[in-house]
Amino acid sequence: MAIRIHFTVQDLARTRVAEAPMPLHELELAVRALQSRSQPARFEAWRRRARAQLSVEARMALALMPAVGRSPGFLSPAKAGPVDELLEQVRTTPRDSITANMRETAMRNPALPGWSRDVAHNASLLTALCTGLRHLHAELLAPHWNQFTEHLAADRGLRLQQQLTGGVEQLLSRANPRWMRWNPPVLEVRLMSGAEGDLQLEGQGLLLVPTMFSRRPVLTHGNPVAVSYPVCQDLSPLEAASHGFKPGRGCPAHVSMLVGRTRARVLTAIADHQGCSTGELAAHAAIAPASASEHATVLRAAGLIRSLRHHNTVSHSLTPLGLALLSAPEGA
Structure with missing residues (x-):
C-alpha cells in the first residue's frame, strides 16, 4: 500500500530539494x-x-x-x-x-x-x-544541529548533481528507493502507517526534505507538500554523538601513532566534514589533492572511511570503525 502522488508538468518544474534546514x-x-x-x-x-x-x-x-x-x-x-x-x-x-x-x-x-x-x-x-x-x-x-547542517549541505550537493545530470526523474528515483518509487507521472510513497490513497499536487510541486531521523518517508501536507528522505551519509550526527566524538577537537595522538600524522589529519578532516569531496578534503587537511586521494585510498582499504563516486565527484565519510578509532580514549 502506498500514497500515490500525481505530478503535472508544472509540478515537475517546481519540485525541489530544501535549501536550508527546517x-x-x-x-x-x-x-x-x-x-x-x-x-x-x-x-x-x-x-x-x-x-x-x-x-x-x-x-x-x-x-x-x-x-x-x-x-x-x-x-x-x-x-x-x-x-x-x-x-x-x-x-x-x-x-x-x-x-x-x-x-x-x-x-x-x-x-x-x-x-x-x-x-x-x-x-x-x-x-x-x-x-x-x-x-x-x-x-x-x-x-547536533551544526553537524546536521553540514550533512544537509553535502546531501544537497549530491541531489543537485543528480538533478543536473538526470533531471527530476533521477532526483525522485534515488531519494529513497527502498520506500519511494518513481513510476511517471506518479511517485509511490510507502508510509509507516500503511496509508493508501491518491494525492494531487495541483501545480505546487513537491518539496524533498532530508532528515537524519527517519529511513521511512514522512508526508507533510502543506503548500507545497513535503516528503522527507534520509540524508545520504554513512554516519549521522547522532551516531557520532553516541560514541562521544566531538567534531573540531583535533587529531588524537593515538591515531597519529597508529596511522601516521598526515593520514590521521586526513581522517580527522573527514570526521569534521562528512561528505567532503577530495578537493575539499585536501584543503581541510592542508595537503595536495593527489596526496589527499592517496591517503583516502589507504583509509578506505582499512575500513575507516567510505567513498562514494557520483560522476566526477567523490565524497568521503567516516565509517563506524573510523569513528570508534577517533573516539577511543587515550591509552585504551
Missing part, C-alpha cells in the same frame, strides 16, 4: 523517532538521554506527535529560519486554521488527548505547547 519539520521527525523502537543501535542511547530531560510542556507537545500517524501540521511547518521566529509563527497561527487542522488530525488519530480540542481557543494552552516545542528542540536537536 527546524520544526525536523523536530517532528525527531519526536517520532524518540517514541519509536526502530533502529535501536542508532538511536537508543540518544532516546534514553532525551527522555530523562523532558519537561511537562515537552510531554504535552509529544502527545500530539505520535510515532506513527498524522500530527497537527501547524506545529511543524516546513520552513527554514530561526527557531524562535518559527515558534512565534506557530503561536500566532489563525485560530480557524488551528481548529480545522486539529479536527482533521483527530479524524485520523483518535488517540489524541482530550485537551487538544481546546488548543485553538485557549491561549495559555497554545503557549505551553510552543514552550514544549522549544524544550524538545533544545534536547533533541540543538546539540
Whole structure:
C-alpha cells in the first residue's frame, strides 16, 4: 500500500530539494523517532538521554506527535529560519486554521488527548505547547544541529548533481528507493502507517526534505507538500554523538601513532566534514589533492572511511570503525 502522488508538468518544474534546514519539520521527525523502537543501535542511547530531560510542556507537545500517524501540521511547518521566529509563527497561527487542522488530525488519530480540542481557543494552552516545542528542540536537536547542517549541505550537493545530470526523474528515483518509487507521472510513497490513497499536487510541486531521523518517508501536507528522505551519509550526527566524538577537537595522538600524522589529519578532516569531496578534503587537511586521494585510498582499504563516486565527484565519510578509532580514549 502506498500514497500515490500525481505530478503535472508544472509540478515537475517546481519540485525541489530544501535549501536550508527546517527546524520544526525536523523536530517532528525527531519526536517520532524518540517514541519509536526502530533502529535501536542508532538511536537508543540518544532516546534514553532525551527522555530523562523532558519537561511537562515537552510531554504535552509529544502527545500530539505520535510515532506513527498524522500530527497537527501547524506545529511543524516546513520552513527554514530561526527557531524562535518559527515558534512565534506557530503561536500566532489563525485560530480557524488551528481548529480545522486539529479536527482533521483527530479524524485520523483518535488517540489524541482530550485537551487538544481546546488548543485553538485557549491561549495559555497554545503557549505551553510552543514552550514544549522549544524544550524538545533544545534536547533533541540543538546539540547536533551544526553537524546536521553540514550533512544537509553535502546531501544537497549530491541531489543537485543528480538533478543536473538526470533531471527530476533521477532526483525522485534515488531519494529513497527502498520506500519511494518513481513510476511517471506518479511517485509511490510507502508510509509507516500503511496509508493508501491518491494525492494531487495541483501545480505546487513537491518539496524533498532530508532528515537524519527517519529511513521511512514522512508526508507533510502543506503548500507545497513535503516528503522527507534520509540524508545520504554513512554516519549521522547522532551516531557520532553516541560514541562521544566531538567534531573540531583535533587529531588524537593515538591515531597519529597508529596511522601516521598526515593520514590521521586526513581522517580527522573527514570526521569534521562528512561528505567532503577530495578537493575539499585536501584543503581541510592542508595537503595536495593527489596526496589527499592517496591517503583516502589507504583509509578506505582499512575500513575507516567510505567513498562514494557520483560522476566526477567523490565524497568521503567516516565509517563506524573510523569513528570508534577517533573516539577511543587515550591509552585504551
